[in-house]
Amino acid sequence: MSNNDFSALMPLMVLAGASVLVMLLIVARLSHRIIQLVSLLLFVIAFICLLNIRGMLPYEVGSLFMMDSFGAFMTGLIIFSGLVVNVFSYIYFQEKEEGPKEYYVLLFLCTLGACVLAVSEHFVSVFLGLEILTIGLYALIAYLRTRNHSIEAGIKYLVLAAFSSAFLLFGMALVYLETGTMSFAGMADVVAAESVPPLLLTGLGLMLVGLGFKLAVVPFHMWTADVYQGAPVPVTAFIATASKGGVVAAMLRFFIAIDGFQSEPLQMVMITIAIASMVAGNLLALRQKNIKRLLAYSSIAHLGYLLVAFIPGSAVVLQAVSFYLLTYFITTFAAFGVITILSDSETDADDLDRYKALFWKHPALASILAVAMFSLAGIPLTAGFTGKFYVLTTGIGQGFWLLAVVLVLSSVVGLYYYLRVVTMLFAGTRDLLPDPPARYPVFLGISMAVLSILTFALIWLGVYPDTAIGVVQGLQLK
Amino acid sequence: MVGAVAAVIAGEWNRHLPRWIALAASVTGLLLVILLWANTSPHSLTDGQWLMDYRKAWIPSFGITFHLAVDGLSLLLLGLTFFLGVLAVLCSWDEIRERRGFYYFNLLWILAGVAGVFMAMDMFLFYFFWEVMLIPMYFLIGIWGSENRVYAAYKFFIFTQASGLLMFLAILGLYFIHGQDTGVYTFGYFELIDTVIPFKTAFWLMSGFMIAFAVKLPVFPFHTWLPDAHGEAPTAGSLILAGLLLKTGAYGMLRFVVPMFPEVVTDVAVPAMVLGVAGIIYGAVMAYSQTDLKRLVAFTSVSHMGFVITGIFALNELALQGVVMQLVTHALSTGALFLMAGMIKERLHTRDIEQMGGLWGPMPQMGTIGLVFAMASLGLPGLGNFVAEFLILLGVFQAQPWVTVVAASGLIFSAVYSLRIVGKIFLGPRRTMEAVPDFSLREMLIMAALTVSVVWLGLFPQPVIDTAKPAITELIRFMDVHHMAADHQSYVK
DSSP states (O other): OOOOHHHHHHHHHHHHHHHHHHHHHHTTTTHHHHHHHHHHHHHHHHHHHHHHHGGGEEETTTTTTTEEEHHHHHHHHHHHHHHHHHHHHHHHHTTTSSSSHHHHHHHHHHHHHHHHHHHHHHHHHHHHHHHHHEEEEEEHHOTTTTTTHHHHHHHHHHHHHHHHHHHHHHHHHHHHHHOOOOOHHHHHHHHHSSSSOOOHHHHHHHHHHHHHHHHHHHTTTTTHHHHHHSSSSSHHHIIIIIIIIHHHHHHHHHHHHHGGGGGGHHHHHHHHHHHHHHHHHHHTTTOOOBBHHHHHHHHHHHHHHHHHHHHHHHTTTTHHHHHHHHHHHHHHHHHHHHHHHHHOSSSOOGGGGGGHHHHHOOOOOOHHHHHHHHHHHTTTTTTHHHHHHHHHHHHHTOHHHHHHHHHHHHHHHHHHHHHHHHHHHHHSOOOOOOOOOOOOHHHHHHHHHHHHHHHHHHHHHHOTHHHHHHHHHHHOOO | OOHHHHHHHHHHHHOOOOHHHHHHHHHHHHHHHHHHHHOOOOHHHHOSSSSEEEEEEEEGGGGEEEEEEEEEHHHHHHHHHHHHHHHHHTTTTTTTTSSSSHHHHHHHHHHHHHHHHHHBBBBHHHHHHOOOHHHHHOOOOOOHHHHHHHHHHHHHHHHHEEEEHHHHHHHHHHHHHEEEHOOOOOBBHHTTOOOOOOOOHHHHHHHHHHHHHHHTOOGGOOOOOHHHHHHSSSHHHHIIIIIHHHHHHHIIIIIHHHOOOOOHHHHHHHHHHHHHHHHHHHHHHHHHHOOOOHHHHHHHHHHHHHHHHHHHHHSSSHHHHHHHHHHHHHHHHHHHHHHHHHHHHHHHHHOBGGGGGOOTOOOOHHHHHHHHHHHHHHHHHHHHHHHHHHHHHHHHHOOOOOHHHHHHHHHHHHHHHHHHHHHHHSSSSSOSSSOOOOHHHHHHHHHHHHHHHHHHHHHHHHHHHHHHHHHHHHHHHHHHHHHHHHHHHHHHO
């Protein structure tokens, strides 16, 4: 392994090393506070390493990993999510009775898995990354093991994720059988040379099922709401963002490499999935009274929107998907951050009724949540609008009018439930919410600072997105 | 200069301070517009359509510019915006007692959005402003409205947002068609207006725009959000809804639909006019059967906006002048009626006209003013609305005589419901024995401003007509050019 290889993989190694380091710290019986700060620092270091390697992109490590600008962007986004989740976790877990320390080990592992997914260009590394991610998540979801919902969610995720991994593996095996290689580039040569044989198509279909489960698109979405509801709030935020982001990145890389967009049946399947996700996600969210479940269904719909940017297969797809993920990450974190801060030791603040009149009590938190909701709904002045605009442009640019129209109509349905949350914030004068825990002023301060930065980014991306668009347009796959 | 106006708007966005700042901001806006109006001599109006122009790159990667421009039409509507803005601040002076900061924040935000809509010359920017005004309006209805406010706010928001998104799709379609034809991807109005679109596509794109504007205006089958929103909104909200938000729909048709899709517009003119007339009659009949004062006034809006759509699709100068006139006068007269409804509600705590009656006795001033605006609303000569409706009918008569006949009958209906307003509220036996004070000084000021304007417009409508003229002539020229081109084509065939 050369020096260059080493530094290209540095961010990933920092993450891997961090999990070991944190384990050692736990053995040394250090306090929660120190562990949390150390992991915060480690995330920052990983991020800095990533910035350091900007000059050497694109760089291929062995035949497993490809550090190109898209991979680096996605890795950055995922590490950033890990960092934000880390920040939100302290207050949330300090309140609970379970020892929160091992949590950070798992968080590092999951982040590592997602990052590996984002840069892998080989079936082996894809599967490796996916398993690191999911196995970490099993434990994270069921982390609050004395609560009923947590256990249920953990088991559900375990069974379904294992099941979908099996599908994915079988699909990969079939593809391998047909092409004789597991690297994306090698496959591309084989696929380009001949017409797509049925066995390969079957393989791709099975892989799509596996990936669809991870992305929670309809019809593979059954687990989403329960897992979102049962998992601790910071973990839910992680599932909603980093874990899906990694899978999307791997999928995008794979599809662009083998030019899967050209295949008629595959495209039809994807279009169906996209439409079903948009429609079903938004419709199912309508009657939710639990904000975590509501966000779960909304994430299904958003993955559907993302597929609209994904399907056209044109040159802008990469930008559109990256930009949409960026806006979606920021928005989701803003929303979950508020929920985390408002949760107390007994229950998560997930009942919508508890948000009544929040604005009059905690204007800052309520404004952040409202902005996040508007952004999810895609209303101008927020990042969500720019993201949706990008997606629509991509779709319409290639003549996918059906997808665009469905997107628009389903987001109108979506408006209703986002507005319901916003209305709650301003309705009535009763205040049922507890004060945010004032016992940890430092961490509360950090959390609020992160939230404010996120909100600022949300509005900035909505009003003046040109810089971000510039960055996204510079992204390349090798 | 526009930069200054824009700066004022930008400054308004984030003000979170109570009513004085709101008043100052809207008065400044009004003064700036008046200044601009005064600066443009009639001479300069005739040589160019555009009075000013402000352009700055915004999102260059998509060809989006921050492009504001003002012509006569925009100027009139801008003036109206800030005038009503001042009145809205004044009328909520005492009405709003809770959460003032947030209230005025929303109010100013709406004004900024509306002003932006009237100036935006970039389709993306236009859509941006179009949506920007929705959220604060939603809050205004949803937080400070009356009993059924949440329902009304939802309905308002979802109707307008849904139609807005369809417009956005149409804008994107236009963007790509233009881009594929010329290689230049831009959202600029002046570029897109020259796009050559195949007829069938043009029809769909126009439908996208039309639905958005028709919902906002509202045209007859799309009006159902309006009575709810108007009825439940606080007084200033109803004033701004009726006075400004509805006007953005008409403005959009004049500015975008007609010049961009002239052929299609000619084709759908008759059905559109029929819808307009249906709106006139339906609105009037519904207005007559309402017992809730605000809903009643809301339905008169539907009726008056029927005239607007009929006028727009008559596509000749007279009618279009009438439309502009109608936009201004309707804002004043309906605004005044809403204000009055608000004032009565403040005193009697009801909007049910069955419980009013005999109010002339204790409130002679309000009675007089009420009579004036009821007369204005029925189109009595000497008041602004008469000029407007007369011009529209005249213009429509040139295009479709039979439509005019039916539309004119709407005037009779409007007389019926206007008289009913006056009769039920001010005349007849008194129903309540509470002491009802007459106008306060502040209310007097508001009503005086409105009365003077509406009478002035009735007697001397010429300044308005002159100001709007270049824009209208341009519009007509556009239609003619396309007609000639079409005629030429058929001749060649």
